[in-house]
Amino acid sequence: MPEEEHNNVPPKSHGGAHYNAAALVLADGTVFHGAGIGAYGATVGEVCFNTSMTGYQEIITDPSYAGQIITFTFPHIGNVGTNEEDIETVTPAARGVILRMDITEPSNWRASRHLDAWLKSHGLVGICGIDARAVTRKIRDDGPLSGVVAHARPGETLNLDELLDQAKAFPGLEGMDLAKDVTCRQTYTWDEGAWSIEGGYASGGERRRKVVAIDYGCKRNILRCLTDAGCDVTVVPATATAEEVLRHNPDGVFLSNGPGDPAATGEYAVPVIRELVDSGKPVFGICLGHQMLALALGCETEKMTLGHRGANQPVKDFTTGKVEITSQNHGFRVKRESLPAGVVETHRSLFDGTLEGIRLEGRPVFSVQYHPEASPGPRDSHYLFRRFTDFIDGVED
Secondary structure, three states: OOOEEEEOOOOOEEOOEEOOEEEEEEOOOEEEEEEEEEOOEEEEEEEEEEOOOOOHHHHHOOHHHOOEEEEEOOOOOOOOOEOOOOOOOOOOOOOEEEOOOOOOOOOOOOOOEOHHHHHHHOOOEEEEOOOHHHHHHHHHHHOOEEEEEEEOOOOOOOOHHHHHHHHHHOOOOOOOOOHHHHOOOOOEEEOEEEEEOOOEEEEOOOOOEEEEEEEOOOOHHHHHHHHHOOEEEEEEEOOOOHHHHHOOOOOEEEEOOOOOOHHHHHHHHHHHHHHHHHOOOOEEEEOHHHHHHHHHOOOOEEEEEEEEEEEEEEEEEOOOOOEEEEEEEEEEEEOHHHOOOOEEEEEEEOOOOOEEEEEEOOOOEEEEOOOHHHOOOOOOOOHHHHHHHHHHHOOOO
16 A cells, blocks of 8 residues: 555646546655646656746657656746647657646747647646645655556546556666657658747758757757758667768767667667767767767766756856856766766766766767757857857867
């Protein structure tokens, strides 16, 4: 039987319809009762938390959240509704969502759907009306936890013992290769640039640099930033070989973000990355791409007790001496003590000292752990795309 139960008073109605019973059941036996949102059913995954105050739709559609249930620490989720433009991938990979409050009614001229209807359309199960601070504290105290969010259909009751068994059976993300689940299935080209209030997402301007992006779970806004930086982008699947990448004769290679354990994905990706580095092409990695580049250069990675997930993370760039506010989403990191000779630390978290960026000395090869395309600051980190194109153009060595 579950060991500890947190009973919250759920909202009485939502969008004109009554809520149904819902529960979050953690693998250690803790149960949080609340009200169901989104799709009916039960979903299992690693429970994490995100401290961002904005961007919930982009967060939920970030492929890096594959296998995870997202707890939002900010209480007002849903206030700008949803639309068909502010997504990072067409099919969300996150397992479910946890909210403190009822979904806020949308109030934005771009909103086309209520968040609850959007969650239902994607089969995403959620719960609201629970103490998200207590969930967050539990993760901070105990580390990553497996859990189940269940949303009962009308007239159904939840079997907490069965839900607890499901939570206990989830193996966690360590050792999981999830990139294969979220990568593209075939090569494609990308030419969409940044969004503007005048015309929405525009086609990129002059694109004179050819870049191949390896998709381990790539966010769309990364591709938009590459396009805006003057890159003609071709996206290839995570399993592409070095020969397949180089066949496009790229001026540079980008290693994307993605979910899961970098060591697991690295089983097939690291040998490819080593060949790409040896080719002399400029290489730029973000998040999972950063971790796997580090593995290819002889470093080690590890699961974090607490991941970094939020848009308020200060990082120092040792190259410029500046501090930037970054957006992050990762539960693994590169071990600083594993850096071999010739691989230098370029960025460091000012929260907990985590290594946040590396560069291969004397080569146009670098990476960062955080997400420069996510626009915290809001443009503190966009210089990294210029740094990549400067490497391509031979301006920086």
